[in-house]
Amino acid sequence: MNSFKLPKAFQNQMKGLLGEVVYEEFEKAIEKEARTSIRLNPWKEIPNFEKTEPIPWSENGYFLESRPSFTLDPSFHAGGYYVQEASSMFIEHILKSLKVIKGLFLDLAAAPGGKSTLLSSYLGEEGFLVANEVIQNRAQILRENIIKWGLGNVLVSNNDPEHFAHLEGMFELVLIDAPCSGEGMFRKDPQARVEWSPDHVQLCASRQKRILDRSGALVKAGGYLIYSTCTFNELENEEMIRFLTEEFSYEPVRVPLDPNWKIIESKVETESGEFFGYRFFPHLVEGEGFFITVLKRPQDALSLEPKKVKDFKHHYLKEIGPKECEQIDLELGFSGNGTYFQLNESYFRINQDWKNHVDKLSQHLSLKYFGVEIGKKQGIDWIPSPAWALSILPKNKFETIELSKNQALDFLRKSDIQFIDLPKGWVLVCYQSLPLGWIKNLGNRTNNYYPKEWRIRNL
Numbered sequence: 001m002n003s004f005k006l007p008k009a010f011q012n013q014m015k016g017l018l019g020e021v022v023y024e025e026f027e028k029a030i031e032k033e034a035r036t037s038i039r040l041n042p043w044k045e046i047p048n049f050e051k052t053e054p055i056p057w058s059e060n061g062y063f064l065e066s067r068p069s070f071t072l073d074p075s076f077h078a079g080g081y082y083v084q085e086a087s088s089m090f091i092e093h094i095l096k097s098l099k100v101i102k103g104l105f106l107d108l109a110a111a112p113g114g115k116s117t118l119l120s121s122y123l124g125e126e127g128f129l130v131a132n133e134v135i136q137n138r139a140q141i142l143r144e145n146i147i148k149w150g151l152g153n154v155l156v157s158n159n160d161p162e163h164f165a166h167l168e169g170m171f172e173l174v175l176i177d178a179p180c181s182g183e184g185m186f187r188k189d190p191q192a193r194v195e196w197s198p199d200h201v202q203l204c205a206s207r208q209k210r211i212l213d214r215s216g217a218l219v220k221a222g223g224y225l226i227y228s229t230c231t232f233n234e235l236e237n238e239e240m241i242r243f244l245t246e247e248f249s250y251e252p253v254r255v256p257l258d259p260n261w262k263i264i265e266s267k268v269e270t271e272s273g274e275f276f277g278y279r280f281f282p283h284l285v286e287g288e289g290f291f292i293t294v295l296k297r298p299q300d301a302l303s304l305e306p307k308k309v310k311d312f313k314h315h316y317l318k319e320i321g322p323k324e325c326e327q328i329d330l331e332l333g334f335s336g337n338g339t340y341f342q343l344n345e346s347y348f349r350i351n352q353d354w355k356n357h358v359d360k361l362s363q364h365l366s367l368k369y370f371g372v373e374i375g376k377k378q379g380i381d382w383i384p385s386p387a388w389a390l391s392i393l394p395k396n397k398f399e400t401i402e403l404s405k406n407q408a409l410d411f412l413r414k415s416d417i418q419f420i421d422l423p424k425g426w427v428l429v430c431y432q433s434l435p436l437g438w439i440k441n442l443g444n445r446t447n448n449y450y451p452k453e454w455r456i457r458n459l
């Protein structure tokens with residue numbers, strides 16, 4: 001039983017939404033323990049994962065029997081899976097059922113990266129995602145999670161929604177997982193109950209309007225805007241659909257539902273017709289409270305396809321010419337259509353198809369990461385970066401060793417590990433075949449190159 005009582009005004013609001021009788025069930029449900037679920041990385045296989053109960057709307061989502069210590073599981077640090085509550089995974093169903101084109105996506109409020117890793121998985125090698133977070137230290141966590149997920153199809157930026165003004169009509173899909181009053185988190189996060197008040201709901205709604213005001217025009221013609229919150233009240237949900245349809249031209253989208261899922265469809269009357277929202281109540285769904293809506297940008301809206309910049313100039317990003325890119329690919333054992341940029345001496349690789357987009361994005365956004373950071377070049381040698389180890393790019397030029405669980409945890413603690421017969425030079429260390437990072441055998445000692453800021457502490 002939670003020691004933080006539900007605020008009276010919240011109880012009344014929910015009774016208004018659900019009725020007195022159903023409210024009782026709702027209240028009982030939020031006093032119960034939340035179920036733990038994970039979403040597997042479809043590009044990284046965990047050999048020993050025993051598939052548990054699947055999440056009905058997600059191909060890669062599973063409920064776990066109990067909550068293990070994820071920190072003590074090396075496969076988690078290797079980006080083999082992401083811990084995410086089940087309702088949020090519904091985005092996968094939306095993308096698949098609407099067959100959203102795998103183009104340029106934007107996740108405007110992305111940290112810590114739950115939904116970004118889902119979008120990255122959906123896009124795979126065919127699309128590219130801008131994962132943006134306004135708060136600097138949260139953008140760092142987002143960067144770490146994107147690097148560990150490892151697909152190389154993401155650019156992480158640290159900007160206010162305001163800074164996207166020059167990118168109107170550029171995105172196939174814009175996701176706004178808005179900061180909200182967090183009513184759907186009352187079970188998982190009791191502190192959310194303390195912070196809740198009707199005034200806070202109003203404050204969140206004003207902030208959401210500000211964010212939507214700056215993002216409504218970013219979607220290209222025929223593309224989609226997805227808006228979601230982890231709160232139940234109408235002010236932060238249905239009202240935002242009304243706001244969007246008043247400010248921008250959008251068409252309604254209805255998402256197919258299986259009645260067994262018990263997701264509640266909400267119909268919203270607007271001047272532009274009837275729109276739809278989807279609410280996840282914890283007494284009906286095995287997941288946290290959630291609201292999501294999808295809107296489609298009409299075909300006659302603006303679209304922006306970035307053109308090739310002839311003389312790309314940037315104050316810290318350097319473009320690498322095609323000849324040198326080919327040479328690097330050859331040296332590192334990559335095939336396919338990669339292109340490189342250099343930033344602070346380090347080389348970053350992206351799929352050539354997204355180069356013009358990255359050129360354009362880099363002119364307007366504060367980049368924290370993009371593609372895969374390969375590493376630095378020292379003479380004819382490469383100093384491989386931790387991000388390359390964690391990426392799905394090949395690492396065939398290096399020796400590899402498989403670690404036991406205890407050795408893997410020592411590596412992740414950045415401790416020294418004793419090895420017998422370790423090859424000389426850079427060695428890729430893996431746990432259950434999933435790469436974790438690099439060590440370098442200098443003969444008389446071995447250095448552990450796991451990033452200091454990611455190391456696991458006190459465990």
Ligand SMILES: C[S@@+](CC[C@H](N)C(=O)[O-])C[C@H]1O[C@@H](n2cnc3c(N)ncnc32)[C@H](O)[C@@H]1O
Nearest residue numbers: 109110111112113114115134135177178179211
């Ligand atoms: C619900 S969380 C996002 C969770 C994330 N999408 C995920 O699935 O892991 C909302 C995010 O919005 C960010 N945020 C707060 N104020 C904001 C603002 N004014 N504009 C844009 N984002 C904001 C917060 O820092 C937070 O990371």
